Amino acid sequence: MLFIALPLVALCCLILFVIFGYASYIVLRDDLNEKIEQTADINARVLATPFWYLDVDNIESALNAMSRDRDIVAVRALGADGTEFARTGASQGDLGDTLRLSRRVYFERNNVRHDVGELVIYFTEERVRELLWRRILIDLILFGLLIAVVTASLLIANRRSIKEPLSRLLHSIRMTKHGRLRRPVEWNSVDELGLLIREYNEMVALQGQAQEEAQRKQALLEATLHNIGQGICLFDQDLNLMVWNERYIELLNLPRDLVKEGTPLSDILRFNGERGEYGEVSIPALISDRVAIARRREPYRMERTRPNGRVVQVDHNPMPGGGYVATYTDITERKQTEARMRHLAVHDVLTSLPNRTLFLDRLRQALLSARRFQRGVTVLFVDLDRFKDINDHFGHDVGDLMIQEMGQRLSRIIRDSDTAARLGGDEFAIIQTDVQNIEDTIVLAQRIIDELAQPFDCRGIRLHSTASVGITLFPEDGENPEQLVKNADMAMYAAKAEGRNNYRFFLPSMHERVKERKTIEEDLRNALEHDQLELFYQPKVDCLTEQVVGAEALVRWKHPERGMILPGEFISVAEECGLINKLGAWVLREACRQTQIWRENGMPDLRMAVNLSPAQFQDVELVRTVTQTLETTKLPEGTLELEITESILMNNPEKAVSTLKELKKLGVGIAIDDFGTGYSSLNYLKRFPVTSIKIDRSFVNDINVDPDDKAIVDAVIGLGHSLHLDVVAEGVEEVEQLQYLQNKGCDFIQGFLFSKPLPVPVFEKWVKDRNENQPRLGNPVAEPADSND
Numbered sequence: 001m002l003f004i005a006l007p008l009v010a011l012c013c014l015i016l017f018v019i020f021g022y023a024s025y026i027v028l029r030d031d032l033n034e035k036i037e038q039t040a041d042i043n044a045r046v047l048a049t050p051f052w053y054l055d056v057d058n059i060e061s062a063l064n065a066m067s068r069d070r071d072i073v074a075v076r077a078l079g080a081d082g083t084e085f086a087r088t089g090a091s092q093g094d095l096g097d098t099l100r101l102s103r104r105v106y107f108e109r110n111n112v113r114h115d116v117g118e119l120v121i122y123f124t125e126e127r128v129r130e131l132l133w134r135r136i137l138i139d140l141i142l143f144g145l146l147i148a149v150v151t152a153s154l155l156i157a158n159r160r161s162i163k164e165p166l167s168r169l170l171h172s173i174r175m176t177k178h179g180r181l182r183r184p185v186e187w188n189s190v191d192e193l194g195l196l197i198r199e200y201n202e203m204v205a206l207q208g209q210a211q212e213e214a215q216r217k218q219a220l221l222e223a224t225l226h227n228i229g230q231g232i233c234l235f236d237q238d239l240n241l242m243v244w245n246e247r248y249i250e251l252l253n254l255p256r257d258l259v260k261e262g263t264p265l266s267d268i269l270r271f272n273g274e275r276g277e278y279g280e281v282s283i284p285a286l287i288s289d290r291v292a293i294a295r296r297r298e299p300y301r302m303e304r305t306r307p308n309g310r311v312v313q314v315d316h317n318p319m320p321g322g323g324y325v326a327t328y329t330d331i332t333e334r335k336q337t338e339a340r341m342r343h344l345a346v347h348d349v350l351t352s353l354p355n356r357t358l359f360l361d362r363l364r365q366a367l368l369s370a371r372r373f374q375r376g377v378t379v380l381f382v383d384l385d386r387f388k389d390i391n392d393h394f395g396h397d398v399g400d401l402m403i404q405e406m407g408q409r410l411s412r413i414i415r416d417s418d419t420a421a422r423l424g425g426d427e428f429a430i431i432q433t434d435v436q437n438i439e440d441t442i443v444l445a446q447r448i449i450d451e452l453a454q455p456f457d458c459r460g461i462r463l464h465s466t467a468s469v470g471i472t473l474f475p476e477d478g479e480n481p482e483q484l485v486k487n488a489d490m491a492m493y494a495a496k497a498e499g500r501n502n503y504r505f506f507l508p509s510m511h512e513r514v515k516e517r518k519t520i521e522e523d524l525r526n527a528l529e530h531d532q533l534e535l536f537y538q539p540k541v542d543c544l545t546e547q548v549v550g551a552e553a554l555v556r557w558k559h560p561e562r563g564m565i566l567p568g569e570f571i572s573v574a575e576e577c578g579l580i581n582k583l584g585a586w587v588l589r590e591a592c593r594q595t596q597i598w599r600e601n602g603m604p605d606l607r608m609a610v611n612l613s614p615a616q617f618q619d620v621e622l623v624r625t626v627t628q629t630l631e632t633t634k635l636p637e638g639t640l641e642l643e644i645t646e647s648i649l650m651n652n653p654e655k656a657v658s659t660l661k662e663l664k665k666l667g668v669g670i671a672i673d674d675f676g677t678g679y680s681s682l683n684y685l686k687r688f689p690v691t692s693i694k695i696d697r698s699f700v701n702d703i704n705v706d707p708d709d710k711a712i713v714d715a716v717i718g719l720g721h722s723l724h725l726d727v728v729a730e731g732v733e734e735v736e737q738l739q740y741l742q743n744k745g746c747d748f749i750q751g752f753l754f755s756k757p758l759p760v761p762v763f764e765k766w767v768k769d770r771n772e773n774q775p776r777l778g779n780p781v782a783e784p785a786d787s788n789d
């Protein structure tokens with residue numbers, strides 16, 4: 001643009017210059033003419049007189065004066081007749097291209113004008129031309145300068161107002177083209193260029209926003225693509241790889257140089273085939289197969305187990321224009337969870353043994369095959385004795401360990417073809433298949449009992465337990481799995497009821513007994529609520545003086561329909577169904593309350609013994625219950641005695657010692673009940689803070705007929721005394737027994753010889769009568785104890 005503008009400007013300047021030049025020439029020439037004419041006019045008037053008088057000197061001096069003008073070349077004074085009478089300046093021959101101006105000279109006299117001659121001036125335009133050239137030169141210089149200034153101004157203006165914004169615009173366009181510019185072009189002129197740049201900036205801004213939005217979406221897409229847990233790849237219509245994410249590479253463990261844009265599907269399939277990803281297959285066949293599937297344009301899903309064990313689910317989804325998107329999901333954990341869920345659905349979590357569902361299923365299978373092959377099948381229902389006590393006392397963690405150990409032991413002793421299952425709690429069941437004769441089952445039942453009688457070591461706690469086993473035979477005791485299990489359960493209950501730690505074969509009569517037991521359980525719950533329990537008191541007498549020193553509280557159940565029920569019938573039910581603590585707390589409260597009444601009413605020294613069942617002893621609330629009972633009944637220290645069995649102590653000796661110590665602090669005496677039937681260890685008698693031992697009535701019974709029993713009784717009395725414990729003989733029914741015990745120095749006696757357990761009013765009357773009237777029953781004169789007898 002500048003290249004066009006500049007010559008135009010120069011041409012314009014030249015034209016102007018010519019015009020100005022010509023005008024200057026005209027002006028200068030006119031000035032010269034005017035000046036010469038004035039000179040001629042003035043001198044024509046001045047020389048009128050000299051001309052008249054032909055005063056040549058004056059004429060010549062006037063001519064000389066005129067000749068001094070640089071523009072005048074020569075001056076001639078001519079007479080009226082045209083003769084020259086004076087002349088100055090150049091000669092005629094040198095006048096050349098000079099200009100000529102003449103004036104007639106008139107002399108006026110008496111108002112008559114006389115033509116007296118002519119004044120001729122020869123002048124030159126040389127100075128005019130000189131001046132003109134000088135001016136032209138100056139003008140040229142000025143025009144040159146002007147053009148330079150104008151050009152420079154134009155250049156600067158061009159640069160500032162056109163080139164600069166245009167170059168910025170151009171830069172911006174190039175950068176924008178390459179997608180690098182985000183800033184607007186800085187130009188604020190108010191001309192069209194400014195408007196253009198503003199429009200451009202707005203366009204770039206809008207484009208930038210759109211680009212940023214697109215980039216943001218792209219970034220989000222990429223972030224999504226690379227961060228999703230699934231591997232993704234996209235193959236175009238020619239089945240060449242176009243898009244993929246990191247997870248795709250990781251999940252399938254593909255080399256990076258293989259996973260690049262344009263890699264054909266067949267290459268990837270070949271690579272996978274060669275590294276054994278699809279197992280032992282023909283690779284060309286596999287490739288053509290997979291490629292055919294990919295071209296089929298139908299979605300499909302497959303699961304692939306990789307050589308590293310991971311399971312990958314592959315989903316192919318065809319794209320509208322051809323090609324497909326495949327997603328790869330690692331479903332290993334899901335598969336494992338499903339497998340675990342399937343396992344858990346039919347296995348017990350704690351022991352990993354089959355649960356009831358799987359057990360019944362296997363039993364069904366076993367029965368089918370037993371029917372077909374005429375083989376014997378037995379079901380053994382196994383339950384730990386007093387497991388509930390252990391659980392209550394040591395907590396569920398220990399109970400769980402015991403159950404786990406029990407499961408392991410049972411699994412160990414059965415054959416591979418048999419099944420051991422946990423049906424719930426401490427209930428296990430075993431399917432014994434291919435039973436040839438009943439002996440096989442007896443051997444297994446006894447092995448179970450022996451195995452479970454071994455101490456359990458649970459977190460350093462040594463626990464002793466036993467098991468009861470109920471057995472059913474197929475098809476005699478049940479045609480279907482449910483029946484066989486139910487009857488085996490019943491047989492197990494019978495084993496428990498008959499003393500535990502043994503096995504029982506199912507008998508149809510057991511149905512009645514179990515039903516009865518269930519009825520007792522339901523009625524017992526009612527009994528506690530409806531005040532149907534009552535305490536009987538069996539007196540305890542001093543062995544020598546035969547005076548009443550205390551009593552043992554024994555519970556009775558006044559059943560509204562069945563009459564009086566003895567504890568032997570319902571205590572074990574209460575223990576099994578968890579009612580024993582409630583029942584025991586009531587007995588304790590009632591016995592203490594009654595004792596305090598008696599102590600305040602004529603029996604001030606009466607002591608009271610209360611039985612504690614194992615579950616009560618293991619109850620963490622025991623000490624608190626005893627403390628509260630003593631407080632509310634105001635029973636003084638040394639009055640209450642709690643009777644516990646040896647087995648209670650041996651389950652957890654450490655815990656027993658601490659409980660007993662706490663009870664002792666309350667002033668409560670501890671009697672070991674049924675002494676001699678259990679461990680009868682000197683060691684625990686030494687360790688446990690007990691106050692008395694009660695010789696079991698089975699020894700007392702035959703004291704005078706069985707030398708063994710006699711020996712045991714003697715030993716127990718000796719043992720007790722050597723440890724400074726009171727010795728109580730229970731079950732004394734005969735005078736001879738009493739006399740023997742008196743002779744042996746036994747301290748206290750309990751038994752039907754003196755009295756059966758009595759209800760309150762009868763007990764009161766009995767004590768009154770005894771103290772007032774009754775004669776001594778034993779030796780007339782008490783002999784000192786003879787330890788050598």
Ligand SMILES: Nc1nc2c(ncn2[C@@H]2O[C@H](COP(=O)(O)O[C@H]3[C@@H](O)[C@H](n4cnc5c(=O)[nH]c(N)nc54)O[C@@H]3COP(=O)(O)O)[C@@H](O)[C@H]2O)c(=O)[nH]1
Nearest residue numbers: 554555566567568587611612613673731732733750751752
């Ligand atoms: N945990 C609790 N156990 C209790 C409670 N009340 C009783 N029992 C226990 O029930 C078992 C049976 O008791 P019971 O039927 O009352 O029998 C007692 C006596 O009647 C009986 N006995 C006493 N002297 C004789 C006798 O000379 N001959 C004979 N054949 N029986 C006799 O012995 C039972 C008391 O025994 P013991 O407790 O060992 O002193 C029994 O095991 C009770 O412990 C209770 O409240 N809680």
